[in-house]
Amino acid sequence: MRRRWFFFVGVLLFFSGLWVVGARPGELLPNEGGRETASEFLGAALRPALDFEDPEMRGSERDFIHKLGRALWLTLRYAVAAMSLALLIGLIWGVLGSRAWWSRSTLFLQTIRIGSRLLATAVRSVHELMWALLFLSAFGTSPLAAVLAMALPYGGTLAKVFSELLDESESSAAGVIRMSGGGGLAAFSVGVVTRALPDLATYALYRLECAIRSSAVLGFVGVPTLGYEIKTAYEDGHYREIWTYLYTLLAVVIFFEWWGAKVRSLLTKGVSSKKPDVRQPDVAQLWKLRGSSLFLRSSLLVVLIGGSMSWLLEDRWGAGISWEQRMRNLDRFTGEIVPYPVREADGDWGEFGPWLGEKMSEGGSEAVWQTFHLGTASILLAGVLALIGTRFAARSLASSVPRGVRDGSPAWRAILGSVLRGAAMLGRAMPEFILAFLLLRIFGPTVWALIIALAIHNGGILLRLGAEVIDNAPCRASSVILAQGGSRTSVYVGALVPAGFSRLVLFLFYRWESCIREATVLGMLGVASLGFLISDARVSFFYDEMVLWVALGAALVFFGDLTSDFVRYKLRGKNN
Amino acid sequence: MLELQSATLAYDSVFAVDSIGLEIRSGEQVCLIGPSGGGKTSLLGLMNGRLASSSGEVILNGKELKSLSGKALKTARSKIAWIPQDLGLVSNLRVNQNIACGRASEKGFFGLMRSLLLMGSREKKEVADLLKRVGIEEKIFHRVDHLSGGQKQRVAIARALYQRPEMILADEPVSSVDPERAKSLVELLTGLAREEGQTLVMSLHDIDLAKRYFDRVIGLREGRVVMDGAPDELDLTKLYDLS
Numbered sequence: 001m002r003r004r005w006f007f008f009v010g011v012l013l014f015f016s017g018l019w020v021v022g023a024r025p026g027e028l029l030p031n032e033g034g035r036e037t038a039s040e041f042l043g044a045a046l047r048p049a050l051d052f053e054d055p056e057m058r059g060s061e062r063d064f065i066h067k068l069g070r071a072l073w074l075t076l077r078y079a080v081a082a083m084s085l086a087l088l089i090g091l092i093w094g095v096l097g098s099r100a101w102w103s104r105s106t107l108f109l110q111t112i113r114i115g116s117r118l119l120a121t122a123v124r125s126v127h128e129l130m131w132a133l134l135f136l137s138a139f140g141t142s143p144l145a146a147v148l149a150m151a152l153p154y155g156g157t158l159a160k161v162f163s164e165l166l167d168e169s170e171s172s173a174a175g176v177i178r179m180s181g182g183g184g185l186a187a188f189s190v191g192v193v194t195r196a197l198p199d200l201a202t203y204a205l206y207r208l209e210c211a212i213r214s215s216a217v218l219g220f221v222g223v224p225t226l227g228y229e230i231k232t233a234y235e236d237g238h239y240r241e242i243w244t245y246l247y248t249l250l251a252v253v254i255f256f257e258w259w260g261a262k263v264r265s266l267l268t269k270g271v272s273s274k275k276p277d278v279r280q281p282d283v284a285q286l287w288k289l290r291g292s293s294l295f296l297r298s299s300l301l302v303v304l305i306g307g308s309m310s311w312l313l314e315d316r317w318g319a320g321i322s323w324e325q326r327m328r329n330l331d332r333f334t335g336e337i338v339p340y341p342v343r344e345a346d347g348d349w350g351e352f353g354p355w356l357g358e359k360m361s362e363g364g365s366e367a368v369w370q371t372f373h374l375g376t377a378s379i380l381l382a383g384v385l386a387l388i389g390t391r392f393a394a395r396s397l398a399s400s401v402p403r404g405v406r407d408g409s410p411a412w413r414a415i416l417g418s419v420l421r422g423a424a425m426l427g428r429a430m431p432e433f434i435l436a437f438l439l440l441r442i443f444g445p446t447v448w449a450l451i452i453a454l455a456i457h458n459g460g461i462l463l464r465l466g467a468e469v470i471d472n473a474p475c476r477a478s479s480v481i482l483a484q485g486g487s488r489t490s491v492y493v494g495a496l497v498p499a500g501f502s503r504l505v506l507f508l509f510y511r512w513e514s515c516i517r518e519a520t521v522l523g524m525l526g527v528a529s530l531g532f533l534i535s536d537a538r539v540s541f542f543y544d545e546m547v548l549w550v551a552l553g554a555a556l557v558f559f560g561d562l563t564s565d566f567v568r569y570k571l572r573g574k575n576n
Numbered sequence: 577m578l579e580l581q582s583a584t585l586a587y588d589s590v591f592a593v594d595s596i597g598l599e600i601r602s603g604e605q606v607c608l609i610g611p612s613g614g615g616k617t618s619l620l621g622l623m624n625g626r627l628a629s630s631s632g633e634v635i636l637n638g639k640e641l642k643s644l645s646g647k648a649l650k651t652a653r654s655k656i657a658w659i660p661q662d663l664g665l666v667s668n669l670r671v672n673q674n675i676a677c678g679r680a681s682e683k684g685f686f687g688l689m690r691s692l693l694l695m696g697s698r699e700k701k702e703v704a705d706l707l708k709r710v711g712i713e714e715k716i717f718h719r720v721d722h723l724s725g726g727q728k729q730r731v732a733i734a735r736a737l738y739q740r741p742e743m744i745l746a747d748e749p750v751s752s753v754d755p756e757r758a759k760s761l762v763e764l765l766t767g768l769a770r771e772e773g774q775t776l777v778m779s780l781h782d783i784d785l786a787k788r789y790f791d792r793v794i795g796l797r798e799g800r801v802v803m804d805g806a807p808d809e810l811d812l813t814k815l816y817d818l819s
Contacts (some may be wrong), residue, residue, distance in 0.1 A: 173677075176664035179624050180739050181654030182680025186688050190677055194666050270668065270719040281714065283697070283704045290670070290717035 017377030027446040044239035075225040079211035081310035082150035090158025097163035100170040124156030125557035169196035198267035205260035213431040253429040375516035378454035386462035393420035394470040405482040427460025469500040513564040520553035582632035592618035594799035608779040610796035616779035654681035657736035659746040667721040678738035743775040
């Protein structure tokens with residue numbers, strides 16, 4: 001009954017969402033100009049540029065590959081620098097926010113813990129692109145502003161997830177150390193952090209992959225990363241160059257995904273020790289035969305060197321702007337973020353209420369409403385696509401021996417499964433912002449471009465997570481149904497989806513929160529939502545309005561985050 | 577020596593341990609036995625100060641455990657090794673690293689970290705000798721999650737011994753293994769504790785093991801001591817409702 005209600009509310013929210021954001025079915029078909037652009041653009045996919053498309057540029061001192069290499073280098077360097085800072089913030093903050101750290105539970109300590117978690121949630125509620133706009137407006141364009149813009153929300157995200165992981169891995173091992181007289185720090189470090197280490201490392205590597213995407217996207221606000229090159233290549237009509245940049249970005253993101261998966265596997269499963277070939281080996285011989293991974297050790301070395309180099313190799317963190325100039329910028333910015341009527345009334349904050357009411361009625365409320373529905377409709381579409389795709393992509397259903405029951409099916413099922421998993425990988429490797437930017441050029445200024453971009457990226461993530469749920473579902477009924485001649489679809493719909501329903505919904509809510517976050521910035525591409533208002537206020541230098549819209553977006557994401565946490569908490573309780 | 581004087585542990589109005597008075601002498605091998613929910617785990621929790629009694633006293637070597645805090649409490653605890661039911665091992669660490677945790681109190685935080693990351697050859701040798709005594713010396717550098725259930729129990733025993741405690745408290749450490757393996761593990765732990773002259777207090781479900789390997793059996797039911805004496809005095813009707 002509850003499942004039926006869930007589906008009913010989902011369908012209702014999807015269609016009402018489309019209605020609210022003004023997505024008309026007719027706009028799904030691009031106009032003639034759009035179709036031409038699409039055909040030119042897609043045609044260029046098979047011929048990515050290896051040199052400048054503009055013949056006049058070909059003779060220039062620096063060739064195209066050099067330009068590509070520099071954009072990629074900056075994308076990676078800013079991402080790694082931001083992640084190294086975010087990791088530091090996330091670790092300290094994550095420990096402070098975890099129950100496992102505070103062995104005593106006084107009201108004061110509880111307040112610090114809950115306060116830390118709420119602050120981390122608040123910081124991550126502001127999208128990195130928004131932080132970038134704030135920092136660039138406050139300090140001027142500089143690599144440091146770009147790095148800080150990513151490090152803050154990523155630090156908040158890491159803190160939130162780290163504290164959850166630390167709490168989940170608290171075990172009796174910590175208790176044993178405490179009970180044998182060991183200190184709290186030793187008990188926490190060995191009994192909690194060490195146990196959680198594979199999950200902490202995996203999540204940090206996943207965030208590094210996200211940071212690379214974010215670093216590329218920062219190019220759209222002027223940071224010279226891959227996104228900047230994609231944007232300028234589009235403005236020049238150089239589609240083949242765009243594809244070269246896109247392929248490079250996809251290859252790098254996919255490489256980092258592979259790396260993260262390999263590290264996770266090695267950290268979780270470990271490497272088996274070799275058997276000694278003598279009967280009574282001594283300790284030194286056993287030490288030589290211990291299971292160890294060169295890959296893991298090299299990875300650690302690469303991370304340490306990469307983290308240090310990302311900071312050391314930049315000699316113009318401040319972009320050559322003097323400290324005095326920077327302070328003048330900051331003074332001007334902090335002065336101008338005070339609402340205009342308050343400034344006019346010599347700091348009388350009584351003027352703030354009417355101004356806020358006016359701004360909300362002029363478009364703020366509508367933008368918040370639209371942003372919420374844009375995120376919700378997109379995640380529902382992504383969920384439906386993933387639910388359908390998982391039927392064919394889950395290995396346990398695509399194999400010729402589904403759920404361990406031989407049925408002699410043709411090989412195309414396995415091929416289709418691989419194709420879908422590959423498509424999902426590409427979908428999640430592509431940043432939503434870049435996808436939306438390109439789709440807007442094809443569909444024209446319609447909200448469908450944003451919905452489809454969000455659905456493709458999140459659908460890719462949900463399909464992967466969904467396939468894992470289905471493959472790992474301990475459902476004997478599925479084998480019985482197949483052995484009795486039932487079809488794979490009937491097993492999927494009748495046994496596996498109900499068995500993994502709570503987990504599937506859990507993942508949907510996890511991505512819903514991210515979708516709302518992304519929806520706040522996609523409006524910067526020119527479609528009505530909060531992002532549009534932010535972008536508009538920025539180009540008009542109305543910093544008070546810009547900060548108001550950013551704060552509203554953060555409040556919306558904060559609400560989504562807390563709702564999602566609450567639903568996931570409830571669902572986890574049901575799973576246990 | 578450990579002494580409990582009218583020790584009581586109550587959760588709301590439910591008595592997990594109900595006014596228990598006991599004296600456990602140095603070097604004694606004591607088995608706690610009784611039905612599930614009888615208060616065995618709670619009593620062990622009071623004995624190492626993991627749980628604070630609601631009333632009554634738990635006195636270790638003349639000191640009331642509840643009154644201790646900070647360094648004094650750590651020092652008292654360093655003399656008691658604890659083997660919980662799930663063994664409390666860090667599954668993604670190696671056997672030698674888990675055993676090093678037994679001396680967390682003695683080493684301090686930085687010393688423990690040093691042992692975990694760069695264990696010296698002397699310490700490796702000491703751990704290897706200990707593992708030889710529990711019969712798994714060739715597993716010294718294996719990850720704990722690569723070991724069988726019985727081998728993990730031996731690691732937990734070795735960690736307890738490495739602590740050089742005066743007393744070992746073990747909470748049903750053989751509940752998840754087959755009877756044959758349980759017998760060999762109880763035999764091993766009681767034998768090693770006797771060799772070292774250490775006090776051993778172990779909770780068990782298996783009456784035959786209790787009768788065979790321990791000097792004294794304490795029967796618990798509904799948080800109270802219903803029998804306390806030599807194994808051959810064990811009266812099952814006091815422990816279980818056999819009607």
